[in-house]
Amino acid sequence: MFAFFLCFFIGMWFRGTSIGDGIWTYLTRIVFDKKLPEFFDNQDLLLNEERHYPTSWGNVGYWKGTSSFPEAGENLAKELGYFANLATRDVILDVGFGMGQQFYIWLGYFHVNHCHGINISKAQTDYCRKHVLPVFKSKLDIFHGTIETVNLPNEMFTKVLVLDAIYHFSDKSKFFGMVFDYLQKGGVLAFTDMAIRTDKKLPFFVKHLLRLGGIPTVNQNTIDELKRSLSQQGYENIEVIDISPFIFDGFHQFLREFGHGQKSRLRPYLLLRYWMAAIFTKHLASKYIHYVMVKAKKS
Ligand SMILES: C[S@@+](CC[C@H](N)C(=O)[O-])C[C@H]1O[C@@H](n2cnc3c(N)ncnc32)[C@H](O)[C@@H]1O
Structure with a gap:
């Protein structure tokens, strides 16, 4: 467990570098989905x-x-x-x-x-x-x-x-x-x-x-x-x-409604991604x- 969290923080800290992205992709694959898609996919x-x-x-x-x-x-x-x-x-x-x-x-x-x-x-x-x-x-x-x-x-x-x-x-x-x-x-x-x-x-x-x-x-x-x-x-x-x-208010409103409507259809990795985007557009943007x-x- 300790090793997992260590890797998690190393991966997060160095995201954007090849080592960080490698660790991050590997961990998200273990945790959220067996078949993690490309970061940008369909x-x-x-x-x-x-x-x-x-x-x-x-x-x-x-x-x-x-x-x-x-x-x-x-x-x-x-x-x-x-x-x-x-x-x-x-x-x-x-x-x-x-x-x-x-x-x-x-x-x-x-x-x-x-x-x-x-x-x-x-x-x-x-x-x-x-x-x-x-x-x-x-x-x-x-x-x-x-x-x-x-x-x-x-x-x-x-x-x-x-x-x-x-x-x-x-x-x-x-x-x-x-x-x-x-x-x-x-x-x-x-x-x-x-x-x-x-x-x-x-x-x-x-x-x-x-x-x-x-x-x-x-x-x-x-x-x-x-x-x-x-x-x-x-x-x-x-x-x-x-x-x-x-931009941000409209996108947030859409993500909220979409999230409620589609929750059961979204894989955990995607749910997390849209959920983070919703938080970002509401509270930080x-x-x-x-x-x-x-x-x-x-x-
Ligand atoms: C937020 S999406 C926008 C997609 C599209 N332009 C649209 O408006 O629907 C960002 C796009 O940038 C592409 N992308 C990200 N980094 C890139 C890079 N270094 N070189 C070329 N394309 C890249 C992704 O694959 C993705 O298609």
């Missing part, structure tokens, strides 16, 4: 079931005027698309595309010219390959991997988009540098993100709850730090808007986190 399909046609959103949602998860997911994508001024000539790199639902927005709603997608999740990339790729055929290319593992030609893209995923990357500021090379001159990086509300150090438990939710400490930045990091990587015309009022949209230009 379980969020459950959240989409209310629609009469299949959708596969997996983001926090933009809850203005809706209480529907798929509608809120779609709204967030559209907000980002308008903010990025998507246009028909755009060639897009989308990093962290979930199960690919957002390609319906970039290609089907904004009618951009072409999309390339990268996703670290094998399960989600396979889902997208099966369900979304055939719809858009030659307009879409998807890759399983990360910005570090996928090689693309420099200056290929007019826009790089990251929808509700950038805070999960191993190091946001390195990501800014890598995609700078991929952007054409005049190109734009646009993303949604979580920024820390305070300049003071985050309380220990908040910092580690965020880590448990897949947000490494190095990505726990304030808006000023975010702007500084973008401009250090060479970006200009940096714009940040705070959209928190349309408004105090410690801004949800923001950010865009920055390569001049």
Whole structure:
């Protein structure tokens, strides 16, 4: 028992490193489920079931005027698309595309010219390959991997988009540098993100709850730090808007109702995950986190 708790705390403390993630995955597998899925997998399909046609959103949602998860997911994508001024000539790199639902927005709603997608999740990339790729055929290319593992030609893209995923990357500021090379001159990086509300150090438990939710400490930045990091990587015309009022309350309300309704269908690992998200959105987000949209230009 002592060894178990020792491993638990070591795993929790070092989450985000390969040792910590290894220990953590092993323990959660023992405790919660024999077949633990990837951290990002297809379980969020459950959240989409209310629609009469299949959708596969997996983001926090933009809850203005809706209480529907798929509608809120779609709204967030559209907000980002308008903010990025998507246009028909755009060639897009989308990093962290979930199960690919957002390609319906970039290609089907904004009618951009072409999309390339990268996703670290094998399960989600396979889902997208099966369900979304055939719809858009030659307009879409998807890759399983990360910005570090996928090689693309420099200056290929007019826009790089990251929808509700950038805070999960191993190091946001390195990501800014890598995609700078991929952007054409005049190109734009646009993303949604979580920024820390305070300049003071985050309380220990908040910092580690965020880590448990897949947000490494190095990505726990304030808006000023975010702007500084973008401009250090060479970006200009940096714009940040705070959209928190349309994010956390609506998402919390949805999770609460979903949790009550679906408790018996959720595996313990998932129940824990949604329960932690519900606590976070209710008690911590408004105090410690801004949800923001950010865009920055390569001049
Ligand atoms: C919260 S989900 C958002 C999914 C999707 N964008 C949506 O709005 O429905 C975060 C996504 O980022 C992906 N992701 C996390 N880390 C990544 C990385 N380092 N490189 C590429 N994708 C990553 C996950 O697999 C997942 O698809």
